[in-house]
Amino acid sequence: MENLVLFDVAEGTQNLGDYIIMQCIMEEMGFYFNNKYLTHFSTHTPIARCYQNFRRNMMSRACDNSKNKFICGANTIKESLLRISPDWNINIFNIKYYKDSITIGVGMDMNAKNMDFYTKYIYSKIFSKKFIHSTRDNRTMETFKKLGYKAINTGCPTTWKLTEEFCKSIPTKKSDDVIFTLTFYDKDRKNDQKLIDILKENYKKIYFWVQGSEDYEYFNSFENINGIELINPNLQAYEDILNKKNIDYVGTRLHAGIYALRHKVRSIIISIDNRARDMSKTYSLNTIERNNIEMLSKMINSEFETNVKINTKAIEEWKSQFREEKHE
Numbered sequence: 001m002e003n004l005v006l007f008d009v010a011e012g013t014q015n016l017g018d019y020i021i022m023q024c025i026m027e028e029m030g031f032y033f034n035n036k037y038l039t040h041f042s043t044h045t046p047i048a049r050c051y052q053n054f055r056r057n058m059m060s061r062a063c064d065n066s067k068n069k070f071i072c073g074a075n076t077i078k079e080s081l082l083r084i085s086p087d088w089n090i091n092i093f094n095i096k097y098y099k100d101s102i103t104i105g106v107g108m109d110m111n112a113k114n115m116d117f118y119t120k121y122i123y124s125k126i127f128s129k130k131f132i133h134s135t136r137d138n139r140t141m142e143t144f145k146k147l148g149y150k151a152i153n154t155g156c157p158t159t160w161k162l163t164e165e166f167c168k169s170i171p172t173k174k175s176d177d178v179i180f181t182l183t184f185y186d187k188d189r190k191n192d193q194k195l196i197d198i199l200k201e202n203y204k205k206i207y208f209w210v211q212g213s214e215d216y217e218y219f220n221s222f223e224n225i226n227g228i229e230l231i232n233p234n235l236q237a238y239e240d241i242l243n244k245k246n247i248d249y250v251g252t253r254l255h256a257g258i259y260a261l262r263h264k265v266r267s268i269i270i271s272i273d274n275r276a277r278d279m280s281k282t283y284s285l286n287t288i289e290r291n292n293i294e295m296l297s298k299m300i301n302s303e304f305e306t307n308v309k310i311n312t313k314a315i316e317e318w319k320s321q322f323r324e325e326k327h328e
Helices: 017-028 050-054 058-064 117-126 138-146 189-202 215-219 235-242 254-262 274-283 290-301 312-323
Strands: 003-008 037-042 068-072 075-077 101-104 133-135 151-153 177-181 205-209 229-231 247-251 267-271 287-289
Touching (some): 133 138, 138 151, 138 274, 151 312, 177 189, 177 235, 177 254, 189 290, 229 235, 235 254, 247 254, 247 290, 267 274, 287 290
Parallel strands (some): 003 068, 068 101, 133 151
């Protein structure tokens, strides 16, 4: 049986959005993954300790024997890898494990324009030069090309299901109930309080989903939260509430919003960082800037279509590399 290695954003994470990314990748790549043995290594934690890098071990055997290796959905492109990043833990000692890796829907940090020599060197050693890499937005695609790699903007795999035909099944009018999210590591107490107040004014029943490890503590610090029902911090609990009829999604968590769309739930994503802005610009997600939160009530009560502009041609072009088994 052929072996594959997945550098997995859901391993060692404290953000359930990473589980959403991996679930979608497994669904979208099932045609290629299902009949192969998969070994998962975390992108968040070091693949090996320093002393393990100097002798053959289980990790090196898995990577050496794999047909292909995939880096899944991480913020892979950084300005500097000299600083330890919580979502991409790689260094000069463990780059051998990543040799010839292929990316799936990866992105970049906002300030990754002026890369240092060390970071460029690591990138020169880990990415495949044979395969086309999949990026989640145009900025990341252009950066890959500048680094000398073939890349195509497929968007995040969480969006690949959102075809024109699928989006027609998403409601255009406000529902009675809503599920919302907050983001503990990007606090804005003034506007997040306004968000809660607006939801209380416009919906009959309100649910709060805990996507991040400290989202509950942040939520619990606000006023006017009486009557809001807490949804347990796991993907199954979130999926169960999305499958409930007559519910909207509103919130600052990008992947929670996209996951809601995948369950045919009308969604308004509140942009708080470059990921939401980049993807909104490229794919026409229904978003509102948090500093324009006063406009949220009007948007909630308006009628709007969901028309995510995914590039099905680019997605299929990237997938075809594995359907046709090129590069043998």
